[in-house]
Amino acid sequence: MLNSVLSSSGLTMGSLLICSLASIIFGLIIALVHMKTSKYTKNFLITLIILPILVQTVIFMVNGNLGTSIAIVGAFSLVRFRSVAGTSREIVSIFFAMAIGLATGMGQIVFAAIITVLVSLILVILSISKFGEGSNSTKKLKITIPDNVDYTEVFDDIFDKYLEKSTLDSVKTVNLGSLFELTYTVNLKNNVNEKKFVDDLRCRNGNLKIILTHPINDGEL
Secondary structure, three states, X not given: OXXXXXXOXXXXXXHHHHHHHHHHHHHHHHHHHHHHHOOOOXXXXXXXXXXXXXXXXXXXXXXXXXXXXXXXXXXXXXXXXOOOOOOHHHHHHHHHHHHHHHHHHOOOHHHHHHHHHHHHHHHHHHHHOOOOOOOXXXXXXXXXXXXXOOOOOOOHHHHHHHEXXXXXXXXXXXXXXXXXXXXXXXXXXXXXXXXXXXXXXXXXXOXXXXXXXXXXXXXXX
């Protein structure tokens, strides 16, 4: 059932067409799943559609040739260092497309179809479920204060009043070292008025910049 469509005598025109058509179809499915489960751009979706057939072509070209394998590894290295890292979700989709391309390149069309359906279902189910979602009370808080203020205790009483928990994630100097930018992960208490919370912070930090948002999304750092 999971036998390769490639003949023992090597690549034929018929097997090439079958594998190429399968790669395009599976790439299209991967792109559609990515559209339904994550943010996307048109260029990235095109990449997901084309990637399986490109990887398949690489496998056809290598075909046990050591010299060709080394040359292709070098080419992929150049592409890697000239590309911008994406989010973890984009990386998953890229590896998904590459894995399918490897399977079709080896003639394992049925295996590639099974993996495409299985992984697609998993991604869709995890996307529509609440698995891994943080609490709505969890926020990312950035506060700017003058450099002459002791940031270790300056907001303790305000945090005790409005927050269940707070964690100081980072301290960064800004404006040529004249200001500190403090970044916290905070959990608000139930029924807390966010405006009053921010107003109290403004009174304490001299009305400098304050940003209160949901936790930073993957890939936005």
